[in-house]
Amino acid sequence: MKDCALSVEELSKRYPRAGGFRRFPALSGVSFELDRGEILGFLGPNGAGKTTTIKCILGLLRPDSGVLAVFGSPPASPAVRARLGYVPENPDYDDSFTPLEYLSVFASMRGIRHSDEASRALLGRVGLSGWGGTRLRRLSKGMKQRLSLALALQSRPDLLVMDEPTGGLDPGARKEFRDIILEENGRGASIFLSSHILSEVETVCDRAVILSSGRVVASGSLDELLRSEDLWRIAYTRGGTAGSESVHRAGLQDRIDALRASGAEIEEVARHFRSLEDVFLTATEGAAR
Ligand code: ATP
16 A cells, blocks of 8 residues: 555445435545645535545544555554544534633643643634633634634644635635645645635645545546646737637647738637636536435
């Protein structure tokens, strides 16, 4: 097996259906890898199986079949857990605690040396300066998400698993989260980012995996996914008016000649890139159950 942060091979999981005999296939033969030091985007429509995959990665759910390894070891092993940081989609906190108390409890559970000073610095890093002593019931949804990030970062994880980490955040806070993801990656952490925010994935991720109805329907580097196979864009001006058109590689030279012959001046010829939204919609179209 390759030495990667996360490797998932032929993962399958069926859930019992209410009142039914046949179980529901949430994951059917899902395979992908997250190389060390890489940021991987994990995309898919609602119900595609993203959270189910994440639960398997965290060792919270046992797959029916398939092999899953985190840094080469089974995900539920204590050694692996110590290297993992997890930012959940919907954190379920006890509202009577404060952020500082949460950080202290988590530090004890993880066997990490703890100080109020370090916790306050961490809270400052995620934008919660001055909120350490406030009961969680007085914190907004976005502030609780910031606390989730602080808890995940506390152990300086080698692998950060994030499930919709910026869902309820305003644009400024999203940018702060993105910056922290890049900083963590900069210090060597591998990042698994499940997100519906395609612009975010496009901005921070090296590669992406797109899941639909429990199957991988597209995967690759962002460059591979966004690059249209053989579509090129010609920009030109004719009679003082700007124009552009997209043509296939095979017809590119003929079209340039024809435009020139019609009096057009060619301004630019460049490969045509699709948006991630385009890629996502094309890949998931028709795969829905
Ligand atoms: P979303 O983007 O909406 O969070 P998701 O991609 O995370 O969706 P999952 O939560 O993994 O999707 O769910 C995959 C499928 O499995 C869904 O059809 C869901 O209804 C079903 N499912 C998830 N958990 C259970 C469960 N405990 N019992 C039965 N079915 C489940």
